[in-house]
Amino acid sequence: MASPLFIAKAQFTSAVLEAIKAAFPDAKIEAQDIEKSIAVPKSEMGDLSTSISFRLAKEMKKNPHEIALKISQGARGTKLVSNFTELNGYLNAALDTKAYSELVVGSVVSEKNRYGSMDIGKGGKVIVEFPGVNPNKPWHVGHVRNALLGSAISNILEFCGYSVERDDYIDDLGLQMAESLWGWLNLTDKPSGKFDQWLGEQYVSVNKELEKSEVKSAVNSLLSKLEVLDSKESQITRQMAERCVLAQNETAFSYGVYHDIMVFESDIVRGKLLDKALEVARRKGVLEKPEEGKYRGSTIVSMHKLAKYEKELSGGSEESKVLVRSNGAATYMAKDLAFHMWKMGITKSDFRYKKFVDQPNGKPLLGTCEDGDFKEFGNAKMAVNIIDARQRHEQLSMRAMFSLLGYEDLAKGIIHLPYGTVRIKGVDLSTRKGTWLGEGKNYTADDLLREVMDAAKKIVAESEKITDKSIVGSIANSVALAAIKFDFLKYAPESEITFSWDKALTFEGDTGPYCAYTYARATRVLERGGYKQPQATSMDQIGRGEDFELIKLIGGFAETVERAASEYRPNAITDYLLNIASLFSKFYEAMPILKGGETKEARLLLTFAARQVIGNALALLGISPIERM
Numbered sequence: 001m002a003s004p005l006f007i008a009k010a011q012f013t014s015a016v017l018e019a020i021k022a023a024f025p026d027a028k029i030e031a032q033d034i035e036k037s038i039a040v041p042k043s044e045m046g047d048l049s050t051s052i053s054f055r056l057a058k059e060m061k062k063n064p065h066e067i068a069l070k071i072s073q074g075a076r077g078t079k080l081v082s083n084f085t086e087l088n089g090y091l092n093a094a095l096d097t098k099a100y101s102e103l104v105v106g107s108v109v110s111e112k113n114r115y116g117s118m119d120i121g122k123g124g125k126v127i128v129e130f131p132g133v134n135p136n137k138p139w140h141v142g143h144v145r146n147a148l149l150g151s152a153i154s155n156i157l158e159f160c161g162y163s164v165e166r167d168d169y170i171d172d173l174g175l176q177m178a179e180s181l182w183g184w185l186n187l188t189d190k191p192s193g194k195f196d197q198w199l200g201e202q203y204v205s206v207n208k209e210l211e212k213s214e215v216k217s218a219v220n221s222l223l224s225k226l227e228v229l230d231s232k233e234s235q236i237t238r239q240m241a242e243r244c245v246l247a248q249n250e251t252a253f254s255y256g257v258y259h260d261i262m263v264f265e266s267d268i269v270r271g272k273l274l275d276k277a278l279e280v281a282r283r284k285g286v287l288e289k290p291e292e293g294k295y296r297g298s299t300i301v302s303m304h305k306l307a308k309y310e311k312e313l314s315g316g317s318e319e320s321k322v323l324v325r326s327n328g329a330a331t332y333m334a335k336d337l338a339f340h341m342w343k344m345g346i347t348k349s350d351f352r353y354k355k356f357v358d359q360p361n362g363k364p365l366l367g368t369c370e371d372g373d374f375k376e377f378g379n380a381k382m383a384v385n386i387i388d389a390r391q392r393h394e395q396l397s398m399r400a401m402f403s404l405l406g407y408e409d410l411a412k413g414i415i416h417l418p419y420g421t422v423r424i425k426g427v428d429l430s431t432r433k434g435t436w437l438g439e440g441k442n443y444t445a446d447d448l449l450r451e452v453m454d455a456a457k458k459i460v461a462e463s464e465k466i467t468d469k470s471i472v473g474s475i476a477n478s479v480a481l482a483a484i485k486f487d488f489l490k491y492a493p494e495s496e497i498t499f500s501w502d503k504a505l506t507f508e509g510d511t512g513p514y515c516a517y518t519y520a521r522a523t524r525v526l527e528r529g530g531y532k533q534p535q536a537t538s539m540d541q542i543g544r545g546e547d548f549e550l551i552k553l554i555g556g557f558a559e560t561v562e563r564a565a566s567e568y569r570p571n572a573i574t575d576y577l578l579n580i581a582s583l584f585s586k587f588y589e590a591m592p593i594l595k596g597g598e599t600k601e602a603r604l605l606l607t608f609a610a611r612q613v614i615g616n617a618l619a620l621l622g623i624s625p626i627e628r629m
Contacts, residue, residue, distance in 0.1 A: 486512025
């Protein structure tokens with residue numbers, strides 16, 4: 001079913017276009033021109049507005065005020081839109097209170113948890129890759145932001161009709177793994193506690209040892225051995241990586257973050273994806289292998305060629321992008337290119353998969369492996385990569401490489417969602433330097449959830465509304481996750497965040513718990529009103545106060561969802577949630593729902609609709625609605 005606001009805008013557009021054609025037959029205006037000009041004005045000016053008169057004024061050399069006035073006089077009302085007026089050159093109209101209210105609440109009642117969903121994806125496949133944490137450390141609070149962004153964007157895209165595959169890339173061959181392997185072989189191989197935490201702490205110790213030249217030399221030797229997949233060193237590292245990822249997944253599951261597959265870099269090498277990608281590039285004639293100079297013996301591509309497709313790459317000091325170093329080692333760029341050529345269906349892989357772990361959502365998490373079963377993954381038309389903003393240059397280079405190879409249409413489908421770093425007291429989080437290690441408590445994802453959970457327990461335990469104390473723990477967990485997820489997602493992805501424990505432990509103000517509390521309050525009102533099954537009722541009693549403002553906000557939910565999907569911005573959903581929570585509170589205070597007399601049924605139905613939409617919006621963020629608070 002189409003969004004109520006879309007339907008109203010369509011009727012508004014049709015009425016305005018008809019009036020323009022009647023008043024100005026020679027005007028070169030189409031429906032889409034009017035659609036692009038529509039805005040929602042302040043309530044006192046109307047419910048819908050268009051600035052189309054200003055465009056006509058330029059075309060016809062007339063005053064926009066006169067044009068808008070003439071259009072308003074000739075515009076005929078529709079079922080949903082009427083009362084056309086002119087103000088300062090703008091053409092405004094009012095929505096029919098009863099008809100629009102019944103359309104909105106009727107849509108919510110019929111669609112329930114699908115209300116606000118779209119079909120802009122039309123079943124097209126998109127791969128969302130996140131969070132890509134190296135398998136030698138625990139998630140810190142910066143990784144939490146990546147994971148929550150990836151999870152929310154996946155939810156939003158699915159809600160908009162895309163077929164979403166959630167992928168996690170496991171870099172088990174990089175330098176960091178060689179360093180951790182050195183620590184395993186030379187410091188201790190007897191872990192204690194949660195494995196990812198222990199391995200991360202050892203990694204910090206290893207990096208202090210790297211100041212010694214002999215250690216650095218030994219690490220470089222191990223790095224070359226990791227590329228030999230049947231070597232003892234490679235096998236130990238894979239076992240270490242899998243053990244770490246298993247521990248990391250405990251963290252992911254505690255945050256409600258799930259994936260479909262994990263692709264290990266060693267399996268990309270084993271499946272010869274890199275060889276296939278380089279062969280395609282060689283066949284297209286875009287690679288060079290200089291015999292002299294600083295790039296001698298390396299396989300490169302000219303930055304000048306790449307800059308033709310991504311202007312931002314021009315003017316830098318880098319002359320060429322190295323894909324394979326002179327010693328035969330592939331760079332990050334080469335491996336990422338190979339992975340994306342598989343993602344987009346250019347190259348095929350004989351990847352085998354086996355169940356890595358059962359996830360709490362009931363779906364198994366599959367991992368690539370040497371001896372599993374063949375499965376159909378990859379081959380998407382769009383790939384969204386949730387990657388640190390500092391990797392923008394690499395991501396642009398990889399996308400430009402696609403265009404250079406002749407896959408310009410596929411290149412348009414490669415989306416880098418750059419997110420700002422999470423800083424601690426002005427310092428970047430660094431696993432290598434150990435800035436995630438704090439005094440008393442660390443800045444890991446596990447510590448964050450534990451601390452916020454403890455604070456939430458105290459608040460929930462003191463609530464007089466919760467008489468069954470056996471559910472305090474589950475409610476506190478939901479409150480804690482609502483607080484963390486909302487706080488990380490309410491910022492524009494590209495903005496930096498400075499993390500502090502004081503902020504993390506705040507539950508008041510513009511927070512997830514505030515929105516969850518609004519849901520619980522609406523639930524309580526419906527229970528007290530004996531409202532079990534929503535029934536269509538006349539909305540004659542809806543007036544032009546907080547009740548209709550709430551109707552209008554509910555009616556426009558799909559537009560917010562569409563913007564969040566097209567711009568990859570979960571913060572559009574958090575903004576909407578804060579608006580609807582605030583407006584429901586005003587409605588609740590100004591219009592006593594259960595004492596409304598003949599308006600009671602209409603107001604209960606509106607309460608149900610608001611509650612449903614809040615629940616739908618929370619679900620997109622991965623936040624479970626809370627029935628009691």
